[in-house]
Amino acid sequence: xxxxxxxxxxxxxxxxxxxxxxxxxxxxxxxxxxxxxxxxxxxxxxxxxxxxxxxxxxxxxxxxxxxxxxxxxxxxxxxxxxxxxxxxxxxxxxxxxxxxxxxxxxxxxxxxxxxxxxxxxxxxxxxxxxxxxxxxxxxxxxxxxxxxxxxxxxxxxxxxxxxxxxxxxxxxxxxxxxxxxxxxxxxxxxxxxxxxxxxxxxxxxxxxxxxxxxxxxxxxxxxxxxxxxxxxxxxxxxxxxxxxxxxxxxx
Amino acid sequence: xxxxxxxxxxxxxxxxxxxxxxxxxxxxxxxxxxxxxxxxxxxxxxxxxxxxxxxxxxxxxxxxxxxxxxxxxxxxxxxxxxxxxxxxxxxxxxxxxxxxxxxxxxxxxxxxxxxxxxxxxxxxxxxxxxxxxxxxxxxxxxxxxxxxxxxxxxxxxxxxxxxxxxxxxxxxxxxxxxxxxxxxxxxxxxxxxxxxxxxxxxxxxxxxxxxxxxxxxxxxxxxxxxxxxxxxxxxxxxxxxxxxxxxxx
Numbered sequence: 083x084x085x086x087x088x089x090x091x092x093x094x095x096x097x098x099x100x101x102x103x104x105x106x107x108x109x110x111x112x113x114x115x116x117x118x119x120x121x122x123x124x125x126x127x128x129x130x131x132x133x134x135x136x137x138x139x140x141x142x143x144x145x146x147x148x149x150x151x152x153x154x155x156x157x158x159x160x161x162x163x164x165x166x167x168x169x170x171x172x173x174x175x176x177x178x179x180x181x182x183x184x185x186x187x188x189x190x191x192x193x194x195x196x197x198x199x200x201x202x203x204x205x206x207x208x209x210x211x212x213x214x215x216x217x218x219x220x221x222x223x224x225x226x227x228x229x230x231x232x233x234x235x236x237x238x239x240x241x242x243x244x245x246x247x248x249x250x251x252x253x254x255x256x257x258x259x260x261x262x263x264x265x266x267x268x269x270x271x272x273x274x275x276x277x278x279x280x281x282x283x284x285x286x287x288x289x290x291x292x293x294x295x296x297x298x299x300x301x302x303x304x305x306x307x308x309x310x311x312x313x314x315x316x317x318x319x320x321x322x323x324x325x326x327x328x329x330x331x332x333x
Numbered sequence: 334x335x336x337x338x339x340x341x342x343x344x345x346x347x348x349x350x351x352x353x354x355x356x357x358x359x360x361x362x363x364x365x366x367x368x369x370x371x372x373x374x375x376x377x378x379x380x381x382x383x384x385x386x387x388x389x390x391x392x393x394x395x396x397x398x399x400x401x402x403x404x405x406x407x408x409x410x411x412x413x414x415x416x417x418x419x420x421x422x423x424x425x426x427x428x429x430x431x432x433x434x435x436x437x438x439x440x441x442x443x444x445x446x447x448x449x450x451x452x453x454x455x456x457x458x459x460x461x462x463x464x465x466x467x468x469x470x471x472x473x474x475x476x477x478x479x480x481x482x483x484x485x486x487x488x489x490x491x492x493x494x495x496x497x498x499x500x501x502x503x504x505x506x507x508x509x510x511x512x513x514x515x516x517x518x519x520x521x522x523x524x525x526x527x528x529x530x531x532x533x534x535x536x537x538x539x540x541x542x543x544x545x546x547x548x549x550x551x552x553x554x555x556x557x558x559x560x561x562x563x564x565x566x567x568x569x570x571x572x573x574x575x576x577x578x579x580x581x582x
Binding site for chain 2: 237
């Protein structure tokens with residue numbers, strides 16, 4: 083009986099993967115054909131093109147700045163939203179579920195999709211990227227904070243309330259100091275994450291180094307492409323190191 | 334001149350269960366009342382009612398003529414609460430935790446920015462000094478020992494400049510040495526400042542040693558109400574069915 087069920091399960095799993103293989107159009111022969119082409123491109127990418135470095139520097143700065151503004155805006159918006167989306171401290175319990183739904187929606191839609199929409203609405207350029215980053219990160223950060231608040235012991239808040247403090251003052255006094263380090267350290271993480279994510283925002287015209295990346299690819303200019311990829315790696319690694327160092331000091 | 338704190342025929346039921354039944358007592362300034370009783374006797378319910386956290390089904394509790402269940406907002410500063418689990422804000426310093434006691438006096442923005450005026454700062458330092466922690470003002474609350482945290486919590490209640498302090502099993506989470514120190518402190522504050530103190534306890538010998546009066550609850554009813562010196566073996570048997578044997582008595 084038991085082994086009979088096992089066989090059926092295995093057969094179903096196998097069928098699932100066969101169907102997926104077909105639907106995803108996996109074709110190893112094409113990969114085998116394509117690999118030499120890729121090898122040729124990599125070979126032709128050396129030496130990297132350095133004459134456009136000042137332009138790339140500007141674009142990278144744009145990417146880092148987009149991520150910084152978008153992330154910071156998201157963090158500032160996340161704080162009041164997290165209070166609203168925490169069952170235990172929300173001043174308006176009726177808004178708890180709507181707030182949670184909004185956060186899930188914001189979190190579920192990638193910043194790339196938001197950027198697509200806002201390029202159409204506010205035009206090409208990094209500002210559309212900033213809005214995309216801000217909206218998606220807002221949802222993610224506020225949900226993280228709200229979950230943190232819901233798991234906090236409420237004794238200190240009750241005690242501060244009982245001293246005659248108003249509700250908002252008591253939240254500012256008893257809850258804020260406990261979640262501020264979480265906000266700052268997750269903010270650093272989101273910033274770094276958004277720098278990585280926003281390299282692709284340029285592809286849809288939302289500013290940053292991604293734009294140059296796409297241009298190089300379209301022109302099959304591999305020395306230029308190599309320079310850009312190496313630059314992105316350097317910046318992301320440096321930011322990763324800096325933010326993990328800072329986060330260690332915060333917690 | 335009527336008493337500072339009066340409980341009149343306080344009753345509370347939860348469905349068919351009677352948690353408090355006709356509880357009455359009065360308390361004067363400078364008097365410390367110990368609340369004793371086995372688990373489930375209604376001490377926690379009484380604490381919530383006395384603290385104004387819950388309005389009893391029947392009866393009335395008055396602080397200086399005012400109904401405590403109707404105290405709200407800043408008026409709540411008149412009752413200082415001390416909890417079994419201390420309930421300090423862990424990441425704030427001892428001093429900032431004491432300053433929380435000033436939130437019922439200061440304007441709201443001061444609370445948000447944690448910027449208090451010189452008089453509030455001086456008072457908070459005084460309160461810390463009175464509980465013996467003058468040297469720990471800048472130390473984070475979560476790095477203090479349990480006994481020290483409870484002292485900070487008492488300093489926070491003192492900073493409210495309350496008429497009454499209600500302590501809910503303040504020594505239940507402490508070792509006997511720290512616990513005795515906490516009760517000694519509450520007693521001295523009560524007598525020196527002319528506050529009234531209500532303190533629920535599990536240990537009858539503490540009640541006898543530190544309180545002025547003992548109120549014994551059993552199944553929601555007051556079965557003992559007398560001066561602490563006269564509280565002895567007989568009353569302990571009444572309260573606990575003779576299951577507690579203590580060499581002191």
